[in-house]
Amino acid sequence: MIVVMKPKASLEEINKIKAKIISLGCEIHESNGANYSLLGLVGDTSRIDAHLLQANDSVEKVIIVQEPYKKANRLFHPENSEIIVGDRSIGGKKLSIMAGPCSVETEEQIMTIAKDVQASGATFLRGGAFKPRTSPYSFQGLEKHGLELLKMAKKETGLPIVTEIMSTSHIDDFVEDVDVIQVGARNMQNFDLLKALGKTNKPILLKRGLSSTIEELLMSAEYIMAGGNENVILCERGIRTFEKYTRNTLDLSAIPAIKKLSHLPVIVDPSHAAGLWWMVEPLAKAAVAVGADGLIVEVHNDPANAWCDGNQSITPERFNNLMKKLSVIAEVEDREI
Structure with missing residues (x-):
């Protein structure tokens, strides 16, 4: 009501x-x-x-509001929300570009990539320290050491850190060290984690679950907001369909749909959506064209030897070329890079 x-x-x-x-x-x-x-x-x-x-x-x-989500509802907040992260904002005229490796591997790797993406115009550094993997035998990330390496890269470049949290036991470390806490697709309905994050004041990047509806995504955002933390950014990263050629199917229609239903910013992850590096550019351009507030892109200086998801990572050179093309599309949409 x-x-x-x-x-x-x-x-x-x-x-x-x-x-x-x-x-x-x-x-x-x-x-x-x-x-x-x-x-x-x-x-x-x-x-x-x-x-x-x-x-x-x-x-x-x-x-009378029919939808079960309230605080995330545009009826409650007619104007677009901008989430403030230090001296930057997510959801305004300027697109937020989060770029970096799927996982932090070494000091040299993260430092090199951080400097490269910053030079190309990225506004945030993404990198996985704790990695959720389908197989228990796959590389699970450097964990706390990975966070320390991200902090070193931030000190060197000034880029705010975006990284994924896996457990409520890590919240204190993340609140202290991370600028944007990412909740991955597999944890979108981890309600204990969402409730705990709702008690913080940190910006939360909430990824859509593999088989979740738009309403379920907004209800997960509501869990965080109901706890008092209204600094939520939504992320469309592709959903599971019958198609097996790509890793997931990027639901571009979700961006304008969410914009109609909610005031929260929407980021698109073209890397996880396709799982194929050569699809990242066309999907990223399409995302900007349909109204996304930014992108989260996997960039690696040696994709063939990446410890995680090298097949969906683009090189710093390709990222630089992509940024130039995105600036043209952004201008058409009255946005800027």
Whole structure:
């Protein structure tokens, strides 16, 4: 339920309505614009009579929200959200480009790649320290040592760190050392992890699950936001379909759909979507064209010998060429790199 206040409603009148709502057991998500004031009701609204609220002179109208997600809903927050990360933001006019290796391997590797992607215009450094793998015998990442190497690369380049968390036991380390905490596709519905991240104030990059609907993705975002952390960025990374030629099927239609339903920024991962390095460029260009707020791209200086997912990683040279092409498409969409 959303209470839309009249443009000339006084602060006293608004506070009176808010006090009434709170007394009935609901939380309030307030959104104010130049010409509007919205009071979004979160919780059990069954005891609230919309007609009685509508009867107040200061209330313009009351909207019943059918979707189960509230705080992630665009009705609660009509304008696009921008997530602030240090001196950068995700969701504004400037596209956020997160680039780096699938996994951190050595100090030399991460330093070299970080400097290369920064020179090409990347705004964030991505790199896996803890790696979820299908096989228990595959490389699982350097773990805490990997985080230390990412911190060294950040100190050298100034690029904020984006890396994936696997367990609630790592939250303290991630809150201290990581700028954007990534929740991977396999953990999208790890509700204990989502609840714990909701108690932090760190930006969370939430990836869509392999077989999850858009509504399920938004409900997972709601878990984080309901805990108090509204710094959520969504990520479309491809979904599992009957097609086996590519690793996943990139759902480009999800970007405009999510933009219609939610105010949260949307990032696209063309690397995991295709699983093929030569598809990264066309998918990245398409993502920008349909309205994505940024990309997360796997870049490796020696893909043939990468410890993880080399077949979907592009070289720094190809990344540099891609950035030049993306800047042209971004300009057409009134965005910039």
